[in-house]
Amino acid sequence: MKIYGSWVLLVLLFVLSPLYAQEDIVFEGMIDDTSPTASFSVELNEGDVIGVYAVPVDGDLDPTVEIREPDGDIGAYNDNATPDTVNATVFYTATESGRYTVIVGRYTFEPTSGSFLLTIEFLEEEPQPSVADWRGASDGDRYVLSGSPRTYETEHFIIHYTLSGDDATTDRYAEIVGQVFEYAWQLQIEELGWPPPPPDYGRGGDDRYDVYIGNVLGRYGSALAYASPDADLAGDNPFTEAVEQVAAPSHIVIENGFTEIDESTLDMLYTTAAHEFNHAVQFNFDFMEPHTWYFEATAVWIETISNRISDDAWEYSDNNLSYNEVCFGTVSEDPSGSLIYGDWLFLQSLVDRYGADIIQTLWQEIGEYDGFNALSKALERYGDNVPDALERYRLQNLLGDYKIETAFVNTLTLTDRIRQTGVIHAQTGVQELGANYYDVRLPRGLYRVNFESEDGLHLWAVGILGDVAELINLEQGGVIDTDAYDFNYLVVFNPNYDNNVDSCRSALYTITISQVDGEGIQRTAPSDTLSAEKFQPVR
Numbered sequence: 001m002k003i004y005g006s007w008v009l010l011v012l013l014f015v016l017s018p019l020y021a022q023e024d025i026v027f028e029g030m031i032d033d034t035s036p037t038a039s040f041s042v043e044l045n046e047g048d049v050i051g052v053y054a055v056p057v058d059g060d061l062d063p064t065v066e067i068r069e070p071d072g073d074i075g076a077y078n079d080n081a082t083p084d085t086v087n088a089t090v091f092y093t094a095t096e097s098g099r100y101t102v103i104v105g106r107y108t109f110e111p112t113s114g115s116f117l118l119t120i121e122f123l124e125e126e127p128q129p130s131v132a133d134w135r136g137a138s139d140g141d142r143y144v145l146s147g148s149p150r151t152y153e154t155e156h157f158i159i160h161y162t163l164s165g166d167d168a169t170t171d172r173y174a175e176i177v178g179q180v181f182e183y184a185w186q187l188q189i190e191e192l193g194w195p196p197p198p199p200d201y202g203r204g205g206d207d208r209y210d211v212y213i214g215n216v217l218g219r220y221g222s223a224l225a226y227a228s229p230d231a232d233l234a235g236d237n238p239f240t241e242a243v244e245q246v247a248a249p250s251h252i253v254i255e256n257g258f259t260e261i262d263e264s265t266l267d268m269l270y271t272t273a274a275h276e277f278n279h280a281v282q283f284n285f286d287f288m289e290p291h292t293w294y295f296e297a298t299a300v301w302i303e304t305i306s307n308r309i310s311d312d313a314w315e316y317s318d319n320n321l322s323y324n325e326v327c328f329g330t331v332s333e334d335p336s337g338s339l340i341y342g343d344w345l346f347l348q349s350l351v352d353r354y355g356a357d358i359i360q361t362l363w364q365e366i367g368e369y370d371g372f373n374a375l376s377k378a379l380e381r382y383g384d385n386v387p388d389a390l391e392r393y394r395l396q397n398l399l400g401d402y403k404i405e406t407a408f409v410n411t412l413t414l415t416d417r418i419r420q421t422g423v424i425h426a427q428t429g430v431q432e433l434g435a436n437y438y439d440v441r442l443p444r445g446l447y448r449v450n451f452e453s454e455d456g457l458h459l460w461a462v463g464i465l466g467d468v469a470e471l472i473n474l475e476q477g478g479v480i481d482t483d484a485y486d487f488n489y490l491v492v493f494n495p496n497y498d499n500n501v502d503s504c505r506s507a508l509y510t511i512t513i514s515q516v517d518g519e520g521i522q523r524t525a526p527s528d529t530l531s532a533e534k535f536q537p538v539r
Helices: 171-191 216-220 263-282 293-305 312-322 344-354 357-366 372-380 386-399
Strands: 025-031 038-044 049-056 063-068 074-078 088-093 098-106 114-123 149-153 157-162 209-214 225-229 250-255 416-418 422-425 435-440 446-453 458-465 468-473 477-481 487-493 509-515 528-531
Touching: 025 038, 025 098, 038 114, 049 063, 063 088, 074 088, 098 114, 149 171, 157 171, 171 209, 171 263, 171 293, 216 225, 216 250, 225 263, 250 263, 263 293, 293 312, 293 344, 293 357, 312 344, 344 357, 344 386, 357 372, 372 386, 386 435, 386 458, 386 468, 386 487, 386 528, 446 458, 458 477, 468 477, 487 509
Parallel strands: 157 209, 209 250, 416 435
Antiparallel strands: 025 114, 038 098, 049 088, 049 114, 063 074, 063 098, 149 157, 225 250, 422 509, 435 487, 446 477, 446 509, 458 468, 458 487, 468 528
16 A cells, blocks of 8 residues: 655754664665665664665666655656755655665656665654655746747646747647647546646646647657656645656647648647546646556546547557457557557446446555555556456457447457367467457357366357347356357456466367257356447457
8 A cells, every 4th residue: 555645755954863763774886777676674663764875876867766665656756866966865654564665766858877876764753754845846847949939828728839940830830739638638638537646846838738839750750749757746736636656747748730721730639638638637637656557547537528539549549459369458468559548448438337426536546555455546446357357358358238329340350260169279369358259150059168287267159139138157068059149259257367468378268069959958048138239240
């Protein structure tokens, strides 16, 4: 569980003279592309107070410090201790006895390298920092425009731009950017009720949100915009009831290359603004959440409820439907490079069942818990759990049963078609929270299906008749009637998962199908139904 405090990630701007409970612990290390982080263990008793200081020794290293609690949750984080230094400092009070891990890293968005000195100091009490000294701080790692800076101001935003150099744009374009971001604010803050981003204490001019117009495509390739947290100001967001540990103000940089604004360009700008501003809203809760699928899935879901959206969301979901056997939430196992964006469809599955408030509920839990623990806590509020929610999602994908206005195009990839009885051995199996789909094309009649698997996999039969789909939980085996439906499918689901979504393991299974002869044999009864009004036969 994360520790809450008031801006505990900022260091006091005066010298402390604490009494020591133990002798200081000093480590040396190196951060570079080969070793981007260095970890150190320290045993703490409940109530121990420590100050942790990472100071660069050589190179251009901009270090970060993170404290991981015994259960792996983030206890504290800092990038820059003060506005005029790259030294990282955190103060922390242990909530339980055990082994804690101190991780030294580097500022994420502009990788640096060099050696460092890490000191862990035992204190009598945790200092109570003030954020007042951060007002008027330097712009730190903010985007530097190529020419003389200009601004266009709206109620909630300051748009920073220039008329010369690589970042050059026009006054009119700056006004349009202000317009689309005000729309994003209206939708997400005013209508959906999300808390506004925390203040940045005067960076960029005042506490309004800063958007920079720059040559993003020229510098970063395919990206049209990005949101960057001001990690050195991380701490509590005063606009929420909870007291967050790693909420962070941020800024956005958006592409400058749109000289002619037509309807298509406007749609793209509205979509991009909605997506990136949602990242700013997410940073309200936890900008360091290790499961990156939360960030991108939520931002794409926000696109879909905007009045002006592009086809991005469906393009992303196409990949998820094509690679449904891959473990949910993964980045390293992703063959398409965009599965975490397409995971928005899972969030839509939750919204269909529980309403849109569940998304903000989820992010409130992300502010306190990491990984799937946050999703589990959010679902507990609704009497649900992670495997059941993902299982419904995998079945929903077969049927296209989503409460969305735009047409659902089913690009789901089949594992195989079953045209004869016999034994089916899964060649590669199915990863955690993933699914395999089989189109059953057997002659009409009764068939016994036996199922053997590793790790307790689930087997479902789905029978579709008209606009209704019946879901049949076959467990380790059962009887299906292909004559009762227009379409028949078998779905294998892996309910296992852990928080390491980048180390996915496949579970194997065997399905044995035999025709049933004789009277008195009943098919296995359905356990649930879903709408098949939007069903499209899987090709």
